[in-house]
Amino acid sequence: MGTSQLNRSLGLRLVIVIVIGNIIGSGVYKKVAPMTAELHSSGWVLICWVLAGIISLFGALCNAEVAGLLADTGGEYIYYQKIYNKFFAFLFGWSLFAVIQTAAISALAYVFAESLNSIIRFPEILPSLSNVSVFGWFQPFADLNVKLVAIILIIILTWINTKGIKTGAGVSMGILILVFGSIFTIIVFGLTSSAAHVSNIQMATTNNQPVTVSAVFTAMLAAFWGYQGWASVGFVGGEIKDAKKNLPRGIVIGIFAIIVLYLLVNTTYLSLLSIPQLEAVNSAGNKIAAIEAVKSFWGSNGALFISLLILVTTLGCCNATILASCRPYYAMAREGLFFKSAAKLNDKQAPKNSLLYQCVWACILVLSGTFDQLTDMIIFAVFIYYGATTLGVFILRKKMPDAPRPYKVWGYPVVPAIVVVFCVILIVNTVFTRPREAAVGAALMATGIPMYWWFTRKKNVVN
Numbered sequence: 179m180g181t182s183q184l185n186r187s188l189g190l191r192l193v194i195v196i197v198i199g200n201i202i203g204s205g206v207y208k209k210v211a212p213m214t215a216e217l218h219s220s221g222w223v224l225i226c227w228v229l230a231g232i233i234s235l236f237g238a239l240c241n242a243e244v245a246g247l248l249a250d251t252g253g254e255y256i257y258y259q260k261i262y263n264k265f266f267a268f269l270f271g272w273s274l275f276a277v278i279q280t281a282a283i284s285a286l287a288y289v290f291a292e293s294l295n296s297i298i299r300f301p302e303i304l305p306s307l308s309n310v311s312v313f314g315w316f317q318p319f320a321d322l323n324v325k326l327v328a329i330i331l332i333i334i335l336t337w338i339n340t341k342g343i344k345t346g347a348g349v350s351m352g353i354l355i356l357v358f359g360s361i362f363t364i365i366v367f368g369l370t371s372s373a374a375h376v377s378n379i380q381m382a383t384t385n386n387q388p389v390t391v392s393a394v395f396t397a398m399l400a401a402f403w404g405y406q407g408w409a410s411v412g413f414v415g416g417e418i419k420d421a422k423k424n425l426p427r428g429i430v431i432g433i434f435a436i437i438v439l440y441l442l443v444n445t446t447y448l449s450l451l452s453i454p455q456l457e458a459v460n461s462a463g464n465k466i467a468a469i470e471a472v473k474s475f476w477g478s479n480g481a482l483f484i485s486l487l488i489l490v491t492t493l494g495c496c497n498a499t500i501l502a503s504c505r506p507y508y509a510m511a512r513e514g515l516f517f518k519s520a521a522k523l524n525d526k527q528a529p530k531n532s533l534l535y536q537c538v539w540a541c542i543l544v545l546s547g548t549f550d551q552l553t554d555m556i557i558f559a560v561f562i563y564y565g566a567t568t569l570g571v572f573i574l575r576k577k578m579p580d581a582p583r584p585y586k587v588w589g590y591p592v593v594p595a596i597v598v599v600f601c602v603i604l605i606v607n608t609v610f611t612r613p614r615e616a617a618v619g620a621a622l623m624a625t626g627i628p629m630y631w632w633f634t635r636k637k638n639v640v641n
Contacts, residue, residue: 190424195351197432199498202357203286205404206440207468207488210447211460213397218457220448221381222389223397227444230401231437233600238433239587240568240594242426246584247574254567255506261570261577264515265630270563271510272626277619278559279503280536282407284543286496287328293488295324329541335497336537339504340530353494360487361443364472368446371475376449384453395607402557404440405433407499426585447471504532515633555619558608565601568594 213223248257255274258267274280294300300323307322368374383389450471451459459465466488472480508529511520520532571587571594587593609616 189419190428192351193424193428194432194435195354196498196502197428198435199351199354199494200407200502201405201432201436201495202354202439202491203289203404203407203495205401205406206361206443206491207484208466209400209404210444211456211465211467212400214448214453214456215460216393216397216400217389218383218385218387218453219381219389220379220453222383222394223448224379224441224444226394226397227401227404227440228437229394230398230405231433231440233398233597234402234405235430235433235437236589236593236597237564237568238429239589240571240597242429242585243583243587244567244570244574245429246423246426247578247581254563255509257567257570261573262566264513266566268510268515268630268633269623269626270566271506271516272629273559273563273623274503274506275516275536275539276625277622278556279499280540281543281556283332283496283499283503283536283540284328284546286492286499287331287540288324288544290331290489290492290496291324291327293485293492294327297482297485297489300324300327325544328544331493331496332500332537332540332544335493335500336533338497339501339533340524340528341526353490353497357487357491357494358439360483360490361439364468364484364487365442365446368450368471368475371450373475374446374449376445378452379445379448395603399557399604405436406557406560407495423584450474500533500536504529504536507535508532515630554608554612554615555622558605558612558616558619559623561601561604565598565605568597568601 210223213226214220217223217226244257244261248260255267255271258270303322303326369376447456447467451467451474455470456467459467459470466484468488469481469484472484474480476483507516507520508523510516511518511532517531517535520529520535522529522531524530572591574581575590
């Protein structure tokens with residue numbers, strides 16, 4: 179018999195696992211090359227990783243205050259109802275479904291399938307249809323063998339998460355332990371190998387040109403993809419024990435752990451590969467910096483090791499994203515602002531139907547094949563809402579001045595102000611530098627406007 183109430187079964191340890199599991203994906207292996215190509219300086223690459231980590235941490239601190247005050251299943255969807263109104267909250271939830279979280283699931287599954295295909299070559303499927311396009315943009319049959327494997331992965335992980343959140347989080351924990359162990363193996367063996375030269379990490383640029391503010395900002399955009407995903411833990415707030423304490427603690431501890439890990443592993447890459455080598459990796463387009471770094475001291479066996487590690491990492495991040503992302507749709511459905519069946523739980527206390535809707539749309543996005551565009555649209559959309567959540571710190575201090583706050587953001591009001599200003603700059607910059615992706619991202623989010631009218635009219639929900 180299905181129910182409609184979630185269990186609070188997650189302690190601090192599993193909260194931290196979900197935070198880290200939602201962050202560690204492809205960025206830890208791939209982003210050092212484009213950052214190097216932009217900055218031409220190993221020292222500045224590490225500075226940009228730290229700066230992006232600090233901004234992410236500031237955002238996490240602001241999110242932690244809001245989460246501690248309003249913690250419940252649905253994350254920002256619930257927060258925005260209290261901060262703004264039901265319409266804005268719905269637009270956020272619909273944006274998660276339309277592009278932000280489902281596209282992230284699709285992209286992670288696709289990277290997993292590509293990595294597996296590089297180890298075990300899949301037979302081609304319908305190659306004669308590979309050039310068929312829809313509206314001149316979507317190519318559903320291109321690389322169909324890889325896409326079908328990605329779809330199968332999404333279906334399997336969705337099924338695992340219907341067995342309950344502790345099962346899904348347990349899978350993430352097992353994968354995360356393996357990933358951390360493997361990455362630290364790379365760090366230890368890489369930095370102690372004869373191929374490593376830590377002294378090569380310098381502030382000077384290879385082209386003898388000064389590093390500009392614009393270059394730093396562009397490099398940080400690449401780094402932000404590596405930090406993306408930490409806020410997803412708020413989606414399972416209603417399933418966390420003592421959420422008002424454990425949710426903010428888990429967010430802050432998780433972000434700190436990621437900053438340290440990224441600094442160490444990128445120091446390893448920069449010690450093993452020169453700036454020209456990393457620039458060549460970036461120019462090649464089909465190479466991954468981490469693989470080239472490990473090959474420098476372990477040869478072809480190292481390439482196989484890191485390829486398997488990328489498989490495991492993307493598997494873990496995809497699972498964590500599926501686990502957390504379906505919860506806002508469940509919260510919306512309970513209020514009549516999503517498909518009614520998504521509000522039901524199965525006998526394992528999992529939002530099975532919400533997981534199913536998410537699975538179907540993510541699989542459709544896999545077939546679209548527009549992963550690079552979706553990545554830019556994700557970042558554009560995410561920072562709109564990061565800014566909205568941080569602005570909520572100021573609003574809630576005015577609206578609810580006497581409400582108990584288990585955690586108050588450090589450095590108020592300077593820290594939240596920095597985050598809001600940064601989000602505005604990034605959004606404006608994306609409009610000018612990536613107008614197509616910004617426009618498509620905004621259009622996908624705007625589909626929530628007629629959907630809100632349809633749901634409120636159909637369910638007779640009053641805003």
